[in-house]
Amino acid sequence: MLTFSRLILAAVLLMVGIFDIGADVGVGFVIFMIAELTDAFDGTLATRYPFPRSKMPKYRKYAAKYDMIADALLALAAMVFFTLRVNLAAGFTIAVSYVVVALIIDLVVYGKIFGHPDDCVPTSLMQRNFMLAKKIIMIRRAVYLLLMSAVAVWMLCVSGWDLMTKIIIAVIAVIITIFLWFFLSERRHHISRDAVDIEKKLARKNK
Secondary structure (H helix, E strand, C coil): CHHHHHHHHHHHHHHHHHHCCCCCHHHHHHHHHHHHHHHHHHHHHHHHCCCCHHHCCHHHHHHHHHHHHHHHHHHHHHHHHHHHHCCHHHHHHHHHHHHHHHHHHHHHHHCCCCCECCECCCCCHHHHCHHHHHHHHHHHHHHHHHHHHHHHHHHHHHCCCCHHHHHHHHHHHHHHHHHHHHHCHHHHHCCCHHHHHHHHHHHHHHC
């Protein structure tokens, strides 16, 4: 539900950015932040409360793909909105920079574009050195978070809200960020349940 809600929010944000329906930039900021919260929690909840393998619904078979599509669409929507509604040059620069970094890391780690721990080339870094691959993936995540944080802050600054409202929202955002940093500590160590399985198999093999 969280993943699909992110898809819907991303689509709304994309439409608002493309068609310029007159909504304040602050509206785009709110949509984007809510969507990012779903991204923060869906993976963690799926890992902590997984379906038993024998009872997993058919629609869960491609859950990782849904999540990747939702993430990609949200990033695209945010950059389109920011580029068209806030700053053309900055938006284009940020988007191109992240795409280049993400594609290089995907090719290095998975041996393919849009790879996944359970969907990668046998000779990829993910299979040969899981720990190093995981660290590189976390670097990509950190780059994404930094760029999206910059986009969100910029959107907040140019919104039509008064200064006090912006300050209150910024304080709330900082509190939420600190909370998520501790809440998602497990996610920083485990990319997905499938990745953890790979790590255990490699550990047994090395023994």
